[in-house]
Amino acid sequence: MIRFALSLVIALAFATTAAAHFQELIPNTEIIITASENPVELHLQFTHPMERGPLMNMAQPVQFGVISPTGREDLLPNLTAHSIADHQTFSASYRIKQPGDYLFFVEPAPYWEPAEGVMIIHYTKVIVSAFGAENGWDTEIGLPVEIIPLTRPYGLWTGNLFTGVVKHNGQLVPFAEVEVEWRNDSSIKPPASPFVTQVVKTDANGVFSYAMPHSGWWGFAALLNGDQPLKNPAGNAVPVELGALIWVRTRDMK
Template sequence: MWKICCASLALVLCFVARAEAHFGMLIPSASTVTEKKDADLKLAISFSHPMEMQGMEMAEPKAFTVSMGGRTEDLKASLKPASIMGHKAWQAAYKVKRPGVYQFAVEPAPYYEPAENCYIIHYAKTVVAAFGNEEGWDEPLGLKTEIVPLTRPFANYAGNVFQGRVLLDGKPVPGAEVEVECYNKKKSHQAPNEYFVTQVVKADENGVFSYGVPWAGWWGFSALNTAREKIDYKGEPRDVELGAVLWLEFTAPKTN
């Protein structure tokens, strides 16, 4: 009986962990800039359960950058404290001055999750295209882990199929598991039950995955791997969950 109870509890805990996927979030005020009035971007940076709109505390990120045309700019000094979903988060402003594809990226401080007895580091990035330029959207940034888009990561319609490749230390990850959630900001979508909160797809032998986006909004793709290195917690080494997170906007077409 004791073994049966323990097994049942383990299944419940596993189920809860799956239903409450963590996502590093990096959401700009626009994913495409075609007019000067939209060039002053606002970027919201947080750590949360986006579909369920449950925020979590986020310490100051270790790094915040933007890359365009082969150059990377350090934006960490532009970070300011904010409150997102009722929890500590960060915000920044960035002015787009010339045509290009801008890749924003955040490396957070390691977050210890007691429920999973491990540290979590989610490298989050997003892409903004400006003033007609769309070159370089498929270039990796050289992050510890990242998702490199194979589908153009902007100006996509809801219903499109998105493809990406998962990289860890610059190499594809065969069979990588990718969690997918929408940023349910207006709480306009309700999952039928816990299984529907986080969608899951697996990459092929080349680290490539595909997902058909069902409705308009911001969608996060998070590929999880365990780091070789561990981080000490109260004198004991703990595993580190590495997340490659990519946030993209999918838009409904205009109708007459």
């Protein structure tokens, strides 16, 4: 009985530490229709979205920007740091200047995860469409790892199929594992751990698809091995987990 209880504690501890990390980059809306919806408010935090936490501490991002109809813009000066339960998160406000699609992206500072023995870098993006132009959503930002949407990443109904292609240094990545999580609003309690993080794989051409069964924000994270190790806080060289993330929102048809 004691051995069983100890095994259960270990299993539960592993399940907690092994939970999927997702870099969030969430705007207050994915579609701007009127000027009253300007500016866009973006929230950045590193967490487990389906489980609503816990938060991990975010250091100052390496880069944060947007690609818009006017080109590429550095938004690092726009970031405001916040403290939630002694963990740092960020927010930013951005005023849309003209019709078109706006691709917001962040390269966070490497995060040391001792439970997995890796440094984590999740290159993350989200697309906001403004004033009905609906062009530019499939533009490649040129991140080291990136998901390029093949489905327009806005105007999505609940149940729509989202399809994307995973690239690493500009090359297609076949048979890559893609983790999928819904940003829980506390209305759903997963019945078992496999329901927390959905898992799909890319095909031979680096393409994956997933049908989103609930309204809200969905994160797609293709996890790849880094090319070079990094030093952890103790100064030891450790592997790097690179994540290519994209966030999309679905809405109920009503």
